[in-house]
Amino acid sequence: MKLAASPLTAPGLWESVTISTFIECQGMSGHSKWSSIKHKKGAADAKRGKLFTKLARAITVAARDGGPDPEGNPPLATAIQKARDASMPKDNIQRAVDRGSGVGTDAAAIESITFEGYGPGGAAILVDALTDNRNRTSADVRHAFTKHHGNLGEPGSVAWIFEKRGAIAVDASRYGEDDLIVAIDAGAEDVLDEGEQLRVICEPADLSAVRKALEEAGVEVQSADLTMEPKNTVEVKGSEAEWLLKLVDALEEHDDVDSVHANFDVPAEIIEKLAAA
Numbered sequence: 001m002k003l004a005a006s007p008l009t010a011p012g013l014w015e016s017v018t019i020s021t022f023i024e025c026q027g028m029s030g031h032s033k034w035s036s037i038k039h040k041k042g043a044a045d046a047k048r049g050k051l052f053t054k055l056a057r058a059i060t061v062a063a064r065d066g067g068p069d070p071e072g073n074p075p076l077a078t079a080i081q082k083a084r085d086a087s088m089p090k091d092n093i094q095r096a097v098d099r100g101s102g103v104g105t106d107a108a109a110i111e112s113i114t115f116e117g118y119g120p121g122g123a124a125i126l127v128d129a130l131t132d133n134r135n136r137t138s139a140d141v142r143h144a145f146t147k148h149h150g151n152l153g154e155p156g157s158v159a160w161i162f163e164k165r166g167a168i169a170v171d172a173s174r175y176g177e178d179d180l181i182v183a184i185d186a187g188a189e190d191v192l193d194e195g196e197q198l199r200v201i202c203e204p205a206d207l208s209a210v211r212k213a214l215e216e217a218g219v220e221v222q223s224a225d226l227t228m229e230p231k232n233t234v235e236v237k238g239s240e241a242e243w244l245l246k247l248v249d250a251l252e253e254h255d256d257v258d259s260v261h262a263n264f265d266v267p268a269e270i271i272e273k274l275a276a277a
Helices: 025-048 050-066 076-087 090-100 134-147 206-214 236-251 266-276
Strands: 111-118 124-131 160-172 186-192 196-203 223-230 257-263
Touching: 050 076, 050 090, 050 124, 050 257, 076 090, 076 206, 076 223, 111 134, 124 134, 124 160, 124 236, 134 236, 160 206, 206 223, 223 257, 236 257, 236 266
Parallel strands: none
Antiparallel strands: 111 124, 124 257, 160 196, 160 223, 186 196
16 A cells, blocks of 8 residues: 655565664565564564663653653654663663663663675665664674675765664554554555565654554554665575575674664565575
């Protein structure tokens, strides 16, 4: 369903639970498989506390940069909602907010860094990191690119390929496009049919309002986040596709990496092959 003219209407764009990697899949089977893997991986990360650490950092930085009140700080509101969606304890969330607002903490030590580069096959990759040691994180990210046949680039080398958007995912087996009509008045631009998911795209500032409208209409939201949507995709096949997916996973696994964005189009059968490995 197309809600408004937008450059973001190419089929197959997808946001994972833990990273914002966009894949255009044959018959959507690849998307469904990959999405399921990422969802399970996110749950496993939460259980061992790894995801909570990343979520807490994001809350701390958002509170530090925009103030402790989520009503007047959309990035903080989004970070808190992500933490709630992951079942992060309220006390943990409040401590993260307190750190960011300067309540007896060292929030100033956490730095936000964006790395840009190209993966195998020429796919553009953006890496958002939150770190207390720039040199360590920079070295680790560079090593990941090099090890997986990619190249870390200069600032601005690939950022122009992406646009910031709000993205909300719902279960396509439970809801249809008609159920998402309420999102239009709240500011939604597009609804993308991605097989097992329907994904609502909106302006970043409208994310909270669109999510609220859906939830008030009885639509359960699987995920809601600020993402970097690619303006175009690059087809990557064969061994290059395998190296590319391994690179994305390696970056995502790093403790300092908050999110990874890419513009690749990988055949579903390769995704399924790696999923079974």
